[in-house]
Amino acid sequence: MPYLVACLESVEAQTIGPERMEVIAVDDGSTDGTGECLEEFAARAPMPVTVIRQDNSGGPSGPRNVGLGKAAGRYVFFLDADDRLGPEALERMVAMADRAGTDVVLGRVEGVNRSAPKSMWGSTLERTDVFSSNIKFTLSAQKLFRRELLTRHGMRFDESLFTGEDALFTMEAYLRADGVSVIADHTCYYLVGRDDGKHVTRSGDHTLRFDSARALMRLIAEHVPAGPRRDQLMVRPFTVTLLPQFGPKYLKDGEETRRHKLELAKPLMDAHWTEGVARRLKVHERLRLHLVAEQRADLLPDVVEFVRSGKQAAALLERRGRRVYLAYPYFRDAAAGVPDSVYLASPREARAYPGYREGGADSFVRRAARKVRRTLGV
Incomplete structure (x- = not known):
């Protein structure tokens, strides 16, 4: 609350028709009136609404898995309570999946009071894959997934991860999917920045980010043989998850934290840092990660400071x-x-x-x- 109110309004305004929708809302131990708001919505909404109230699970994976276990439709879409759907979003995404026969549909995302991924929205694509487009740079869960794909492979969110669980789930879906569609010419999702800044992905200590990077790298290695295609996908966890740990914040870290970060990074660099990955990076990215791989704690701060300065x-x-x-x-x-x-x-x-x-x-x-x-x- 109060973001949930706008979120539910965006659901109720969808043009796909209430007879084609079901809403499964999981109240994960909220204490701000969310449960009551959901109950009121369920009582008046034109589509069937199931409200599940449970003790707080500590992260988003548990509630999503509960909702996924209850879903009965051909497709599922995961909508965060502080975000909202764009007009016609579900109608357009379902139509795209039905027309193209694809298992995952990405609808254009716009940020509200926060940044949103941009590189994958160059053009609408009826059928692509994770190797032929930039979709690897949007691994949030806010996609349309064909439920049969998820059921066939027993896919669920990893409840051991506090952050990055959606990246693991979405990357696996990309790799297993019979095609992915991209809707670039219509905003389907508004990613809303909370005024209090309390987003799960921005909380927690650095060890959680290394857990996320480790899990995603392991998944990619398990599904994609060593070579250029694996290197192409490894760019994502190296640049989006691992590299920020050696960005401006690194300069403020104490010596013990710096040492711990390098210790956590070493097995990941040893296992997955290749010349093929390095060639795909900008020089300042490659240089920092090279120093991490070589455990050059003596050189790294100067390089990070140079990059931070914008020189x-x-x-x-x-x-x-x-x-x-x-x-x-x-x-x-x-x-x-x-x-x-x-x-x-x-x-x-x-x-x-x-x-x-x-x-x-x-x-x-x-x-x-x-x-x-x-x-x-x-």
């Missing part, structure tokens, strides 16, 4: 402009011993620097081949 790293162009190195701290510092390759900008990052010439050896081979074809008249 622009100087660019060094070599090989006639075909290589761009970004001179973050300790670049070519013999005593530090960080390899040059850590500072090498990817073509995408290098394009921002005047004088960069995309190509290299591969480009030379292609030009030579074109010259031969012209000479031969083919």
Whole structure:
């Protein structure tokens, strides 16, 4: 409360029709009048509403699993009590799933008083997958899932995780799904920032974030063989879950916390940090994670401070402009011993620097081949 009022209003306003909906509301030990509000809604709502009231479980996984166990529809959608649905959201998502035959549908998300994921909303896609799009960067539970998919694989939220449980569930659904749809041209979900800032994902100590990263990395490794496709997915837990632990807050951490973070990160880096993952990152991301992997507590604070300051790293162009190195701290510092390759900008990052010439050896081979074809008249 009071966000629940707007949430329920958005449910009642859905155009899919009350005869096609069921609402299962789980009051997880609320003490602010939520239970009474839900009971009042159930008494007047045009669609069937089941209200389940239980003692507080300590996290979102338990209540979601309770609701999922009661669901009877072809699809399920998980709606958080402080968020709200966009107009026509359920009608559009169900129509998309029925038309495309896909198992998961993502509806465009907008933030209200908070940020929301953006990179996956470039265009509406009737059928895609986790390898062909940016959907790996939105792993919240607020998606439409075909219930048969969840039932067939016995999928439930991991109740041992206090945060990141939705990332685990959603990634598994992406990997098991017969296609994923993306609705990018209509806002289906409003992610609402609470005025008090009390979001589950922002609370708890750092160990919970490492638990989340560990679980997601393990899931990806179990479902995807080692190689480029696994590396592509591993970018997500490394950059979204693990890397922030070595961001600005790291500078405020005490020595014991810094040491503990590096200890927790070491087995994850040993198991999953590969050259394929590193190549997909920006230089400042790659550099920090390289130092974490090497347990370089002596170098890491200076790099984090440089990134926090917003300073622009100087660019060094070599090989006639075909290589761009970004001179973050300790670049070519013999005593530090960080390899040059850590500072090498990817073509995408290098394009921002005047004088960069995309190509290299591969480009030379292609030009030579074109010259031969012209000479031969083919």
